[in-house]
Amino acid sequence: MTRKEADPYRLDQALVWDGFKRLLPISLFVTIFGTAFGLAATQIGLGDGTIMLMSTLVFAGASQFAALELWGPQIPFFTMIITVFAINARHLLMGATLYPWLEPLSPARRYGIMLVASDANWAMATQEFTRGRPGLGLMLGGGIALWIFWVLGTWLGLNVGGAISDPASLGLDMVMGCFLLAMVVGGEKNLRMLLIWAVAAGASLLAFYYLPKNSHVVVGAIAGGLAGLSWGKRNHEH
Amino acid sequence: MNIEATGLGTLIILLAMAVATLATRWGGVFVMSFVPIGYRVRQFIHAMSGSVLVALLAPLAVTGDNGARLALLTTAVIMLVLKKPLPAIAGGILVAALFRQLSPMLA
Numbered sequence: 001m002t003r004k005e006a007d008p009y010r011l012d013q014a015l016v017w018d019g020f021k022r023l024l025p026i027s028l029f030v031t032i033f034g035t036a037f038g039l040a041a042t043q044i045g046l047g048d049g050t051i052m053l054m055s056t057l058v059f060a061g062a063s064q065f066a067a068l069e070l071w072g073p074q075i076p077f078f079t080m081i082i083t084v085f086a087i088n089a090r091h092l093l094m095g096a097t098l099y100p101w102l103e104p105l106s107p108a109r110r111y112g113i114m115l116v117a118s119d120a121n122w123a124m125a126t127q128e129f130t131r132g133r134p135g136l137g138l139m140l141g142g143g144i145a146l147w148i149f150w151v152l153g154t155w156l157g158l159n160v161g162g163a164i165s166d167p168a169s170l171g172l173d174m175v176m177g178c179f180l181l182a183m184v185v186g187g188e189k190n191l192r193m194l195l196i197w198a199v200a201a202g203a204s205l206l207a208f209y210y211l212p213k214n215s216h217v218v219v220g221a222i223a224g225g226l227a228g229l230s231w232g233k234r235n236h237e238h
Numbered sequence: 239m240n241i242e243a244t245g246l247g248t249l250i251i252l253l254a255m256a257v258a259t260l261a262t263r264w265g266g267v268f269v270m271s272f273v274p275i276g277y278r279v280r281q282f283i284h285a286m287s288g289s290v291l292v293a294l295l296a297p298l299a300v301t302g303d304n305g306a307r308l309a310l311l312t313t314a315v316i317m318l319v320l321k322k323p324l325p326a327i328a329g330g331i332l333v334a335a336l337f338r339q340l341s342p343m344l345a
Contacts, residue, residue: 025324050248057256067255074240075251084255088262090290095266097287100275102267114263119294126287171334174306177298178313178330184291185317185326193288200289201296208297220293221286228285229278 008134009104015137016144019121023142026120029175030146031153033061036167038157044068048158055154059118059147061176063087086214093221094122101129101136116143119176123183130188192231200224305341309334 034055041051046068058064063084070080094117102110113136121142125135167173184197204220211219241247273279299310313330320326 053252057252058259060259073243075243077239077241080251081254081258085258085262088259091262092266093286093290095263096270097283099267099270110267111264114267117263123291169338171309171331174309174331174334177295178309178327180291181295181310181313182317182323182326184288185314186321186323187288196285196289197292200292204293204296205300216297217290217293221290224289225282225286229282
């Protein structure tokens, strides 16, 4: 039993359900985000069907808000694709970081789990893996929860969205930022990690100011990865 | 190339957005399936996973308003003290909301 509990590669129905429940609190905030998106999209002039289909198929908040900026009677096709891809490029890194745990799975399961990859469930799954506990249930179950509530929130935005006209005045724009920061602070902390984070933050800011739009996450993350590689891991064995 | 935002055009845009996003969700896993995962790769991945979040947060902290900065600070402090994410997140949001409600009154 303890042997089984400790297996970080484990993925079964109970773990998926557990992951679903553990992402429910943050899903409430995702619902509010979705509401804000639905409302904003209506105001831009998108049809209800288009808005619902976008949230269902794309399921990536930041890029959907950005898409609204480009929306009009004429939509620049390639600009839209590049913008969406660039904003969501962090998923590439998330997939890469999860790969060691996804490797033993069949391709169908591997890519099935990644269908619902998102910031919150990935951050929680990663933290779970760091503690040597199974995280794929959080990834899949939690991702399903986030997806359902994102779509539900969007629908609410179309129907009762007027109730939240200014999410920022209620601090709601900070939900994801605070959540992700809590994950960072709750993770591994030591001098080496702090140095890596400093490199990541510095590179991200440089890219933010001097490189093309939306490149900062990828640049910062790769810089942090390279920093970790060049400083190596301190061995405590001797 | 511009696409008309009506009927089929809208559907094409939506599908293209979905495919572009799916490519990001699947691409990292796909590429890694060709990379042998040795010690060095594992080390790179490990350092990168925290860095993704830091890189995402850095511009938010620098370019955000004082409400945003206070929110992040509050979350970090509560997380360090209590080590529980939910109070840390709730605290951050509350501080941002309070600050944004109160600061216009003080100005």
